[in-house]
Amino acid sequence: MQYASTRGHTASQNFSEILLGGLAPDGGLYLPVSYPQISADELNIWRGLSYAQLAFEVLKKFATDIPEADLKSIVERTYTADVYCNVRKDEEAAQITPLRVLQEDHGGKLILQALSNGPTLAFKDMAMQLLGNLFEYTLARQHAELNIFGATSGDTGSAAEYAMRGKKGIRVFMLSPHRKMSAFQTAQMFSLQDPNIFNIAVEGVFDDCQDMVKAVSNDLEFKQRQKIGTVNSINWARVVAQVVYYIRGYLSATTSNDQKVSFTVPSGNFGNICAGHIARMMGVPIHKLVVATNENDVLDEFFRTGVYRVRKSAETWHTTSPSMDISKASNFERFIFDLLGGDSARVAALFRKVETEGGFDLSGKPGSDGDEFAKVARFGFESGKSVHTDRLQTIRHAEQKYGITIDTHTADGIKVALEHLEAGVPMIVLETALPAKFNETIREALERDAQRPAGFENIEALPQRFVVMPANVDQMKAYIASNTGL
Template identity: 65%
Template sequence: MRYLSTRGHADRKRFCEILLEGLAPDGGLYLPESYPRVDAAMLTRFRQVWQSQGYAALAFEVLSLYIDDIPAEDLKALCLKTYTEQVFGTPQIVPLKPLQSAGSAKPDLYLEALSNGPTLAFKDMAMQLLGNLFEYELTRRGEELNIFGATSGDTGSAAEYAMRGKKGVRVFMTSPNGRMSPFQQAQMFSLLDDNIHNIAIEGVFDDCQDLVKSVSNDLNFKRQYKIGTVNSINWARLLAQVVYYFAGYFQATQSNAQMVSFTVPSGNFGNVCAGHVARMMGLPIDRLVVATNENDVLDEFFRTGVYRVRGTADTHETSSPSMDISKASNFERFVFDLLDRDAAKIQAIFGEGLSHQGFFDLSADPRFAKAATVYGFDSGKSTHAQRLQTIQQVFAQYGVMIDTHTADGVKVAQEHVNLQVPMIVLETALPIKFAATIVEALGREPERPPQFEGIEQLPKRVKVMPADVAQLKSYIAQHCH
């Protein structure tokens, strides 16, 4: 299995090379040269593996299709080490919860619970594996890695909890100063491990993401300081997320003749891009529904064909803050497939046009229609008032408390339900991470897991800094040793 850049760089790399690299040398994102296809017999075998051996064994089967430069026994051991009941609190790892009205013959929707990991968010599903993969490969090479990332809320804590204490790994994590929930801030800033560095950037998430890309595109700096990334621009992270689409499908169906649809709350397009990959592999997915908040760049694209980045002043601060993003960095992977893998076109619109014009328009390109017809995409958006209403409705109707991002997903899913096809909403976090909005909606505090009692009062360590790449590079250089 070889990997190529969406922007046409000549290199073809193996998995472990791109694991430690992040962006391609030309600023593109890595994708496999072709997606491995899962035929009916393989899907049946995967279902049997899931039913008899569980999530870790299913992860090994899916990942093996993409990773051929780690010995099979080692990869299997990494999966078994990662996906345990001790880490995720449940033997199924990603149990499916039916939302079923009283007297109804079948569920209205399903929630796929992805938030059972150490930081109570879906990012743990990939990040826990990434931490183990990094440690394995760095030990094998006798090297070190400085992870540099950006978070709008959940990626940062998931990465830091996965990497804390890991041999040969340091984490430098940027976040938008004051724009995460108090719980999210406390999760990150209270980690005092020597290999964890939190940097609060004066700006919005897109400023943090731009800094990560600027550093990643400085190849000399990147090589000198051994910079890698855990953002979803890292293919390994997105690949790990493909697995739970298979697990959700097997739980919602009895046979491979059945289809399912997924609704995915999305800001950076990584979570739903993993669904796109699963669908390209042959998983019987009918629709992939992208749910956004008031920062509706992705919804606008799927409705109109225009992708229009918002500036800092136009990026709304919302009650689903992990989706307060107006530059979806993973979106390039999907557009690459949509435009028939035309790397020159991707370089023109993402590498040049977007940075100068702030938008691109595919509405007149006949290939745009394939987003819906060939690739199965739909979309919708949710506002604060609708978020509150959905949290209230789901609690009253099903007795289930959901967080604000999952509420965006449920609201949009309800607009796209097809009674013949089960609809699975990917749950993104536990409600405690966004307690203020839950109290606003329901008048009560969400349940807090015992290990997080009093987390907001713990000592914190964080460096506040302007959105200045030179200052950031200087800070990394000073703390790399």
């Protein structure tokens, strides 16, 4: 399996090379030269597999340069009940990503797929735990080290840090928007005292953090000298790890391959739902992929109009589903590449226009950049938007009707999913995080605190270790260099 950039860089790369590299040299994102296909026979066989066994079958289609025995060992070490039963120790939790039917009537079937029982109580653990083990394995083979430079709007940071803490040959430099995460999210990251973890609170919004990660990654001399890698969803390995739980969700919700399912996914950076798109391109019978945004609705706007218009920092809302407070969806480029039929020159031109003019228009109207929006329906995409009052109402609805407490991002997903239900096609909502991570809003909605898993009772009171810095690329490079010794 070989990989190429969405912007045309053609140097042949294998899985291990792009695992450590992050962005392609031309600033594009890596994709396989062609998507491997999943046959009906394979799907039938996979119905009886454990989550770890399924992950191995999927990943070996992409990581063809890693010996299968080694890959199997990594996967089996990653996807265990000990790692993913952080909250519950029952038989259902041991399934790693169990489904729960919330409602089933003439209007359709609504299902919640639990993805947040990992070490940091968020779906990001599903990929990040694997990434940590893949990084350690690959670096050991190459007798190398890696300085991970990433950005988080809330959950990626803690998931990455918990996965990488103590890993040999790895340092983590994680940017987050200063005072724009929940108190729990902030404490989960900043309370880590491991010497290989560096938390940097940036005076700005998430997009400022993400822009600096891309700027550093595009400085090829600095990137090579400082051995920079990334764990954001621009990293292909993280996306392909997420493909696994879409396949698991499909197999768990159906009994035969002539059935279809839809997924609704809370989304800001397009990484999570991009994995669903890839599963669909591989042949998984996915009917619709519904993008659920919050007030930062750049993706909803595109899937309604064909206009991709990024927002400036001052136009990015700070909301009660903060992990989606993103106005420049970096992973979106992978879908646009497929939408344009693999025309890398056009992809490069469109995303240069994003940097210079703030967006592009594929609506087909006079003066637009193309008419490909008409093809979006072929890929199954639809979208919807949820705001603060919707979140409060949906959290209350979920407790009253379903008997569960959900977090704010999952509330965005359920609100939008209910607007897209279809009779005969199960709708799976991907859970984003546990409600304890957003207790301020849970208290506002339900007038009580969210239940906290053991070990997280007083996390906000722990000593915190972080630095505050401006959104300045040169200062950030100097900080990285001063802490690597390279």
